[in-house]
Amino acid sequence: MAGRPRKHSTQDKSHKTKAEKELRKEEEQFAGAENFKxxxxxxxxxxxxxxxRNEYxxxxxxxxxxDITALDQTLVVNxxxxxxLYLQAIKAVKKEGLVINGRKNPAYNIYLDMQKELRATAGQLGMTLDSRMKLVKPENHEEEKDPYAQVGEIQ
Known part of the structure; x- marks a missing residue:
């Protein structure tokens, strides 16, 4: 599916009918972890x-x-x-240095590649603050009434 990723219904600010909102909530409940292994x-x-294995x-x-389920196991393994690999590359760079025989240590490239891979995968799994904010459903709080809203109504 092309286009922007869907937002959770609590984060969606677009104008929708009540029926569309209810349908969206039903879809989100169906996609939740309780329906998957x-x-x-x-x-x-x-x-x-x-x-x-220890990281797993x-x-x-x-x-x-x-709400990470068995469907996401490949991502977790990745x-x-x-x-x-990231830790192995760090050890290799510490041991051999950044430069070997006048050239950049290949382990440093692996370190950078694994750093990018970790960042991307962690975002997909909800392991970063930004991605968790998209996944976690905020509780509905009643808005406080503005005490100054009545000022215009007094006259």
Whole structure:
């Protein structure tokens, strides 16, 4: 589907009819985590190494609160493997330095690539503040009445 990503109904400021708003809320409820299998806490075999498995064990309990389901497991695995490669690249750059034989260390390019991959995947999974703000449904608070609104009505 082309175009802009859909906003949650609580974030959508466009003018819609009551029927359109109700339909949108029903769609969002259907897409919620309660209708899909939960993400397993046991690390899958497709993880690269112990570091990726440990990262999986660390993030999965946190992601369950964000409606991340088994459908998103590939993204979580991608995140964990990228995290492991990221740490390996940092170790290589620390050990060998930024320059090897007058050329830039290839591990530094891997470090930069994994940094971009982590940022993108974390955003898709709701692991950044901005992405969580789009996912979390704010509670409806009644607006406070403006005490000065009645000033014009007195006359």
């Amino acid at each position: 939960h993400l397993g806490t046991k690390p899958p075999k497709s993880l690269m190494d112990v570091t990726a 064990k660390r993030v999965v309990p946190l992601l369950i609160n964000l 995140y964990c493997n990228s995290y492991s």
